[in-house]
Amino acid sequence: MNRLYNFCAGPAALPEAVLFKAQNELLDWQQRGLSVMEMSHRSAEFVSIAETAEADLRELMGISEDYAVLFLQGGATQQFSAVPLNLLNGKSRANYVNTGQWSKKAIQEAGRYCDVNVVASSENDHFSSIPAFNSWEVDEEAAYLHYTPNETIGGVEFFWTPEVSMPLVADMSSTILSRPIEVDKFGVIYAGAQKNIGPSGLTIVIVRKDLLGHAESMTPAMLNYQVHADAGSMSNTPPAYGWYMAGLVFQWIKQAGGLTAIAEMNQRKANKLYHFIDTNDFYANPVELASRSSMNVPFTLADDALDKAFLTQSEAAGLLNLKGHRSVGGMRASIYNAVSEDAVDALLAFMADFAQRNG
Ligand SMILES: *Cc1c(COP(=O)(O)O)cnc(C)c1O
Numbered sequence: 001m002n003r004l005y006n007f008c009a010g011p012a013a014l015p016e017a018v019l020f021k022a023q024n025e026l027l028d029w030q031q032r033g034l035s036v037m038e039m040s041h042r043s044a045e046f047v048s049i050a051e052t053a054e055a056d057l058r059e060l061m062g063i064s065e066d067y068a069v070l071f072l073q074g075g076a077t078q079q080f081s082a083v084p085l086n087l088l089n090g091k092s093r094a095n096y097v098n099t100g101q102w103s104k105k106a107i108q109e110a111g112r113y114c115d116v117n118v119v120a121s122s123e124n125d126h127f128s129s130i131p132a133f134n135s136w137e138v139d140e141e142a143a144y145l146h147y148t149p150n151e152t153i154g155g156v157e158f159f160w161t162p163e164v165s166m167p168l169v170a171d172m173s174s175t176i177l178s179r180p181i182e183v184d185k186f187g188v189i190y191a192g193a194q195k196n197i198g199p200s201g202l203t204i205v206i207v208r209k210d211l212l213g214h215a216e217s218m219t220p221a222m223l224n225y226q227v228h229a230d231a232g233s234m235s236n237t238p239p240a241y242g243w244y245m246a247g248l249v250f251q252w253i254k255q256a257g258g259l260t261a262i263a264e265m266n267q268r269k270a271n272k273l274y275h276f277i278d279t280n281d282f283y284a285n286p287v288e289l290a291s292r293s294s295m296n297v298p299f300t301l302a303d304d305a306l307d308k309a310f311l312t313q314s315e316a317a318g319l320l321n322l323k324g325h326r327s328v329g330g331m332r333a334s335i336y337n338a339v340s341e342d343a344v345d346a347l348l349a350f351m352a353d354f355a356q357r358n359g
Contacts, residue, residue, distance in 0.1 A: 003016065004318040004319070004320050005318055005319050005320065005339070005340075005342075005343035005346055005347070006320045006321055006339070006343075007319065007320065007321050007322050007332075007333040007334050007335065007339065007343070007347070008320065008321035008334060009152055009153075009174075009195070009296060009321070009325070009332060009334040010152070010173075010174070010192070010194045010195045010200070010334070011194040011199060011200045012194060012195050012196070012334055012336050012338065012339075013336065013338040013339050013343075014198070014199070014245075014249070014338050015249065015252045015337070015338045016338075017252055018245065018248045018249055018252050018338075021248050022244075022245060022248060029045065030045075032045055036049065036240065036241055036244045037240070037241050039240065041234055041237055041238055041240050042234070046240060046244075049243070049244050049247055050071070050232075050233075050234075050238070050243055050247075052247055053071075053243055053244070053246055053247030053250060054069050054071070056247065056250035056251060056254060057069060057204070057246075057250050059254070060177065060250060060253055060254065060258060060259055061176075061177070061180075061181070061183055061206075061259070062180070062182075062183055063183050063206060064183070064184065066184075066208055066209055066210075067183065067206050067207060067208055067209065068206070068207050068209055068212065068225070068228075068229040069204065069205075069206050070204065070205040070206075070207065070225065070228045070229060070233050071202060071203075071204060071233040071238055071239065071242075071243045071246075072202070072203045072204075072205060072228060072233060072238070072239070073201060073202070073203065073238070073239050074203055074222075074223075075192045075200070075203055076102075076171055076173045076190060076191060076192035076203060077105070077109075077192075078203065078223070079171070079190040079203065079205065080105060080106045080108075080109035080110065081109055081112070081113070081223060082190075082205075082223040082225070083106075083110070083144070083146060083169055083188060083190075084109075084110045084112075084113040084114050084143075085113060085215055085216050085219040085223055085224075086188075086207075086211070086212075086214065086215045086216075086219065086223070086224065086225045086226075087143050087144045087167060087169065087187070087188070087211060087214070088113065088114055088143045088216060089143055089214040090214075091114070091141070091142065091143040092114050092115055093114055093115045093116075093117055093139055093141065093142040093143065094110055094114050094115075094116060094117065094142050094143050094144055094145075094146065095117050095119045095138055095139055095142045095144065095145040095146065095164075095166070096110060096116050096117070096118055096119065096145070096146045096147070097118075097119055097120050097121075097131070097136070097145070097146070097147035097148070097162075098118050098120070098121035098122070098123060099121075099122050099127060099130055099131075099147070099148055099151050099154070099156055099158075100122075100127040100148060100151030100153055100154040100156055101127075101151065101153040101154065101325070101327055102148045102151055102152060102153065102171060102173070103147070103148045103151065103171075106146055106148065106171060110146070113216075114143070117137070117138075117139045117142055119136040119137050119138050119139075119145065120135055120136045120137070122156075126286070127151065127154040127156060128154070128156065128286045128287050128288060129156070129287070129288040129291055130156060130158060130288075130290075130291045133160075133162060136162075138164060140165060140166070142166060143166065143167075144166050144167040144168070144169050144187060144188075145162065145164045145166055145167070145168055145169065146169040146170075146171070147162060147168075147169075147170060147171075148170070148171045149170050149171070149172055149175050150172070150173075150174045150175035150178075150293055150295055150296070151293070151296075152173065152174040152195070152293075152295070152296050152334075153296070153298075153325040153327060153328060153332075154287070154298065154328065155285070155287055155292065155293040155296045155297055155298040155332065156287055156291050156292075156293060157175060157291060157292065157293040157294060157295070158291070159290070159291070161181075161182065161185050163185075166187075167186075167187025167188065167208070167211060168185060168186050168187055169186070169187055169188045169189075169190075170186055170188070170189050170190075171190060171191070172189050172190065172191045173190075173191045173192045173195055174191075174195045174196070174293075174295050174296060174334075174336075175196075175293075175295055176189070176191040176195075176196055176197065176204070177196045177197065177253060177259065177262070177337060178196060178259075178262065178263065178266050178294060178295055178336070178337060179259055179260075179262065179263035179266065179267075179294070180259040180260060180263060183206065186206070186208070187207070187208050187211050188205065188206065188207045188208070188211065189205070189206040190203065190204065190205045190206070191203065191204050193242055193246055195295070195334075195336055196295075196336050196337050196338075197246050197249060198242050198245040198246035198248075198249050199241070199242050199245050200242075201239045201241075201242045202239040202242030202243060202245075202246055204246070205225065205228075207225050207229070209229070211225070212225050212226045212229055213226045221235065222235075222236070249338075253337065262337055265337075265341065266294050266295070266335070266337065267294060268341065269294075269335050269339070269341055269344045270292070270293075270294040270295075270297065270335065272341075272344055272345075272348065273297050273333065273335065273344055273347070273348065274292055274297065276348050276351065276352070277297075277299050280351070280352070280355055281302065281359070282301060282302045282354075282355035282358070282359045283299050283300070283301065283302070283351065283355065284299060284300050284302075285297065285298060285299045285300075286298070286300075294335075295334060295335060295336055296332060296333075296334045296335075297332065297333045297334075297335060298324055298325075298328060298330060298331065298332040299330060299331050299332070299333070300329075300330035300331070301330070301331070301358075302359065303358075304329065304330070306358055307329070307330065307331070309358070310322070310331065310354060311323055311331075313350075313354065314347075314350055314354075317346075317350050318346070319343075319346060319347055319350055321334075322347075333347060
């Protein structure tokens with residue numbers, strides 16, 4: 001076995017301890033004679049896996065009983081439709097903040113269901129900053145406000161929470177569980193699992209219970225939060241194995257000391273990487289200092305003709321998936337929870353060496 005350092009934006013690295021545990025339990029989960037993949041989702045065994053995972057997530061994030069926690073399929077992208085269908089509640093307008101490629105996709109999809117009020121956009125700035133809150137043009141009558149706390153592609157992250165009078169909706173796919181947040185400030189939080197939670201195929205939705213029960217009448221049952229909340233996310237077959245894997249990841253985070261400890265580690269990793277980029281003329285990161293993502297770090301080389309060599313050589317050095325998103329080019333290192341400080345150190349050593357040889 002030869003596991004390399006993986007900087008993929010998603011599906012992303014998983015904690016090795018979690019993979020070992022899953023391997024150990026793969027064929028025969030806790031002496032029940034079958035794997036989790038082969039269990040009825042209604043069985044006592046799977047229900048205990050599901051309930052433990054939910055309880056651990058609630059404990060880690062401090063999610064109160066005022067919220068339902070849903071374990072769904074369809075990815076974060078499906079939530080781009082589910083959010084307006086569940087939250088418009090008879091209104092025809094919703095507020096959206098446009099800070100990058102994922103915001104844009106959410107806006108585009110919401111446009112099928114309502115009039116989208118783009119309260120602020122950093123598109124003219126090539127999505128390298130977050131528009132100051134006092135410049136936002138929030139429609140106070142709109143049903144909700146949606147934003148993307150971490151733009152996975154542009155590497156732009158909010159380190160503050162917008163204070164608005166309507167339900168706040170956040171696509172936290174690439175920032176959830178990276179640090180503590182105040183769940184009570186949000187109406188809906190959703191996240192595809194494949195960045196910081198587990199394998200792809202699972203999507204977590206955390207929804208304030210007073211927002212349930214108002215879905216548009218034509219909402220497909222599978223997009224209706226109330227249907228899933230009433231059925232404990234088992235209205236149909238849930239993404240059972242992903243749910244189990246997420247549960248193992250939650251236990252791993254608890255053992256690591258919870259979100260405060262995880263956040264400290266993430267901050268150290270990100271600081272090291274940005275400090276290196278800022279102090280080495282060969283590399284650059286375009287994002288304004290206050291909004292640099294602690295999870296996704298895009299960077300460019302002094303000469304993009306060297307991009308190919310960088311990627312070939314970094315891969316040969318055991319550093320996988322550093323290619324930037326096709327829409328922005330350059331490089332991107334995603335340093336989610338499961339990417340160790342050792343991985344970041346190995347990346348920095350390679351970057352220093354590459355710059356010296358090519359600078
Ligand atoms: C990855 C990602 C998505 C898309 O997630 P899917 O699960 O592939 O639908 C949406 N938003 C953000 C912020 C992401 O990082």
